[in-house]
Amino acid sequence: MTVADLVNKLTQLEQTLVQPSPLELFTPNWPGASDVTIYIKRDDKIHPVISGNKWRKLKHFIREFVDQSGLSRAEGSLPAEGSASAEGSLPTEDSVRLISFGGGFSNHLHALGYVCYQLAIPLTVVIRGNYSSSPTPMINDLIAWNANIEYVDKATYKLRDTSEYLDTLKRRYPNATIVPEGGSQLQALAGVSDLVTEIDNEIGTNYHTIITPVASGATMAGIVSAVEKHQHVVGIGVLKGQDYLESLVAKFLSKNNHNWHIEHEYHCGGYAKAPAYLTEFCHQFKSATGIAIEPVYSGKVFFALKKMLGQGAFVKGSTLVVVHTGGLQGSRS
Ligand SMILES: Cc1ncc(COP(=O)(O)O)c(C=O)c1O
Missing domain, CATH: 3.40.50.1100 (Rossmann fold)
Known part of the structure; x- marks a missing residue:
């Protein structure tokens, strides 16, 4: 694409x-x-x-991300759909990826997951708690929309805004853009x-x-x-x-x-x-x-x-x- x-x-x-x-x-x-x-x-x-405050909060970010994505990709093309890395494994070099955070019922992850699916943007979601044996309806939707899901315990989740934790994510997903929990950014x-x-x-x-x-x-x-x-x-x-x-x-x-x-x-x-x-x-x-x-x-x-x-x-x-x-x-x- x-x-x-x-x-x-x-x-x-x-x-x-x-x-x-x-x-x-x-x-x-x-x-x-x-x-x-x-x-x-x-x-x-x-x-x-993408209802309620979700689109309001995401719209400018997504528009800017899409506009700038052309600058960061030499060939001007996105990875094929479904090329997102499997849970827990080291990712391939994505040319474009979003990472965000939320709970098992998160409205923000749900909306972002849908947007990324529609636009074929690879997405990694870091979810508080391990729902692998009993995914919520929200998580089932994310799975259907090809999101790469990482479950983390509460203690790790608390670190989500710290530079140490974000650095480890950036090492694993070098070109990814991080969207804070709830899409709450400027x-x-x-x-x-x-x-x-x-x-x-x-x-x-x-x-x-x-x-x-x-x-x-x-x-x-x-x-x-x-x-x-x-x-x-x-x-x-x-x-x-x-x-x-x-x-x-x-x-x-x-x-x-x-x-x-x-x-x-x-x-x-x-x-x-x-x-x-x-x-x-x-x-x-x-x-x-x-x-x-x-x-x-x-x-x-x-x-x-x-x-x-x-x-x-x-x-x-x-x-x-x-x-x-x-x-x-x-x-x-
Ligand atoms: C449906 C809904 N309403 C209201 C809020 C609260 O918005 P904010 O987190 O920007 O205070 C949220 C959380 O983002 C939400 O999902």
């Missing part, structure tokens, strides 16, 4: 994406809901696999900020609050970097991490933005914890609205929204936009 083919494939993939994503009015019969106007930014509808912010532009184009800038889940912080930082001074961004922490989550968001922000804060009351026990009341809420929400949500991200956001409306947490008459960041594949069993 030539570099031109690769660019064409990316363009074709982009044409399958729903952009701008829909912005839908949301009128639940929850206490306090009639005091405000609520919209849902349906990023979950961008694509069945280019992610520009992609996420596009969702704010889409909202502005649809309803103007006369809204007050955007609500979004927070885990690695890049999605929230991208939104904060794009909103106007009169607007406020509320993050819903999906894991226990007061101060920690704030530091993750702040590290992406170049200037001293003050129009954001994170709510820490709605992690529901911690990351990926799904107590019965939360799964029940997700089911009820789906039957009442027709909108699917899952317990790890969107379920916590709408659960928080309901509680906060009941507490009168938002200024009466104000307009809120809740970002549905997708991630529904992660709740498959």
Whole structure:
């Protein structure tokens, strides 16, 4: 495949994406809901696999990677599909490869795996925990999409951002490009900020609050970097991490933005914890609205929204936009 083919494939993939994503009015019969106007930014509808914040975070990186891949390849061609190295063995000299990290249900690895499969870019995924005898649906998809999977224990996974560990990966995959966990790198912010532009184009800038889940912080930082001074961004922490989550968001922000804060009351026990009341809420929400949500991200956001409306947490008459960041594949069993 030539570099031109690769660019064409990316363009074709982009044409399958729903952009701008829909912005839908949301009128639940929850206490306090009639005091405000609520919209849902349906990023979950961008694509069945590369949904939610995944495409937002990957788009600029992938575009740059594809554009630059021509520079790093003398012959201008990619390795044949299926030439990815077998698990654990030393790789051949790839002319182009991505490496990334995640858990066994990672939405990021799922989206990246699909993109790489569509573009025939070799991908190595480093997965926390050994799922070789019982792969999750997400891992089965990655296998079907020709990803090279390396399972590592929790202690090794913790080293994923250290230069020592990254150096060992680079020695084994000399030409590979590393994508941080969650796709959370600086280019992610520009992609996420596009969702704010889409909202502005649809309803103007006369809204007050955007609500979004927070885990690695890049999605929230991208939104904060794009909103106007009169607007406020509320993050819903999906894991226990007061101060920690704030530091993750702040590290992406170049200037001293003050129009954001994170709510820490709605992690529901911690990351990926799904107590019965939360799964029940997700089911009820789906039957009442027709909108699917899952317990790890969107379920916590709408659960928080309901509680906060009941507490009168938002200024009466104000307009809120809740970002549905997708991630529904992660709740498959
Ligand atoms: C579906 C979904 N929503 C929200 C988030 C949180 O985004 P961030 O990690 O950028 O804070 C993630 C994790 O990346 C996710 O997979």
